[in-house]
Amino acid sequence: MWWPPNPQTGWPRKKRFLSETQERMPASTFWPEFKTQSGARELDEILDERVFAFPKPTALIQRVIGYCAPPGCLVLDSFAGSGTTGHAVLATNTKDGGNRRFILVEMDDNIARTVTAERVKRVATGYTNSKGNVIEALGGGFQFCRLSPEPLFTAEGQIRPDVRFSQLAEFVWFAETGTGYTGRADSPLLGVHEGRAVYLLYNGILKDKSVSGGNVLTGPVFDVLPVFAGPKVIYAAANRMGARAAREGITFKQTPYALEV
Helix, strand or coil: CCCCCCCCCCECCCCCCCCHCCCCCCCCCCCCCHHHHHHHHHHHHHHHCHHHHHHCHHHHHHHHHHHHHHCCEEECCCCCCCCCCHHHHHHHHHHHCCCCCEEEEECCCCHHHHHHHHHHHHHHHHHECCCEEEEEECCCCCCCCCCCCCEEECCCCECCCCCCCCHHHHHHHHHHCCCCCCCCCCCEEEECCCEEEEEEECCCCEEEECCCCCCEEEEHHHHHHCCCCEEEEEEECEECCHHHHHHHHEEECCCCCCCCC
């Protein structure tokens, strides 16, 4: 064993002589230049305060991405913490012109909002660091989504009976558009995205929960929906409009089966 002269800066290591190994040189650490102190200093400069004791350096995660994440892949970090992975993906894309995407998951709501999302936003759009230096934007962006406290669907894939219209509206809008919902969820017309209107008939939004009423797309129900002249996507429990649906430019999607759960 080799004992370091200063236990504050080193640790005991096993000493191997060249004659004891078949390798020409004993293997060294895979990335000796990366230290968590550099990750802490980096984060301090981005957020202007010490929020994590030992965040991973961005350069370290960039090295990992370079080995295993080709330009068009999706990178998942289920313990996002300080957002190093999102930062590293954007930096790597800037470096090699890739179009990698990322999903970051952080269970602590305060950290997710004030650290993870804030860091990625700053490096994507550019910022002035704690030293007063202007740091250019890496480009790219992200959507911030919150998981529902309870699943919207049962184990059988049905919508839970206590799910509110506003909850399902958020899910439908994201499933249909890939964007976060910012509407008020007080109308069956959720909004218009890229030239098509998205409607949801659910949970008595038209004040009628009968079998042939407001949750089912019928001619009379369609006639009282907010008017949109272009193509329409309508989510409902069933479609009773027949050939008229095609004439009205309607794409019908049955809930819950048209939703990926």
